[in-house]
Amino acid sequence: MRKAIAAAMTRAKQTIPHFYLSQTIDVQPALDWLAGVNATRQPAERLLLGALFVRASVRAAQSVPGLNGHYEGGAFRPASQVNAGVAVALRGGGLVAPALLDAGGMSVNETMAGMRDLVTRARAGRLRSSEMTQGTITISSLGDSGAEAMTGVIFPPQVALVGLGAPQLRPWVIEGAVVPRTVVTLTLSADHRVSDGRQAAKFIVEFETLIASPETL
C-alpha cells in the first residue's frame, strides 16, 4: 500500500505543475441545516458534513469543467461526467480514493449513501477497479479532527484535488459584528498545464456559494 502511494505521489509531484488557492469558508449554515435535517432522521438516514462537501465539489466541477478530467498523452481530456474521488483513510494506515461514479446526477442523500458504501467497501478491500481508476476529481477531507488546512497532491491523471481542513471555531465578521462561527479552510490543488487561477477561483466561489445554501445542494 505504502509503495503504491509513494509511486503515485512521486509521479504527481514530478510531472504535475501544481498551484494552490485557499479560502476559509463559513460552514455554520451547513452545520445548522444538517442539525435540523438529522434531528428528524434515524441514524441510518443521517447526513455528514463530508457529504455536503462532496456534493458541493461535484456541482462546482460541473461549473468549471477545466478542473474535471484527465491529463494523458500530453493533452487534457475533460470528462463528460463527474466521478468524485473520495479520499478514505484506511485504519491500518494508507489512503485510497475510490470514485463515486457519475456523482453529478446524485442528490445529497444519494451522495451520502454512496460515500457510506465506498468507505465500507474500501476498508473491507472490496472496491471495483473502475472505482479506483475512473475518478475525475478528488475530494479529501480531514473530518472532525486534525489540521486546519490541507494542501493535497493531485492523483494523476486527474488535474485537481479539493482539500478540506478540520472545522474550527473562529471569530468571524458578519454585518460588522464579530461572532463565533465554525469555518473550514478549502485548498484547491490544480494542474497549471490545464487551468489557471481564474478557473480555480471560480470553483472556490461556486463551492462557497453552495455551502452557504445547503438546501440547494
Add this chain to the structure above:
Amino acid sequence: MTQDDIRAAYLDELLKVAPDLSAQDVGDNDHLQDDLELDSMDILNLVTALHQRLNVDIPEADYPRIATLALAVAYLAERLG
C-alpha cells in the same frame, strides 16, 4: 438488560465498525476519535448499529455521551431504563 450485556453489545458493534481493533485494545476511558481513531463515518455506523441492535436512537447531540466505553454503558443503561 444488565450493564454487562450493554457493554458486550457496544463492544461487539464497535469491533464490527473497526475490525482492526480487539476487545483488549478498548479501555473503559479510551475516546473513540482521539484514542481509537474512529472518524465521523465510523461513529455514524456505530450509532446506526446500536440503534438496530438495542432500538435506542441516539441523537447527534448525545454522541459525546457514547464517546468512551464507560460513558456509553452509563448512557445506554439510562436510555434503556
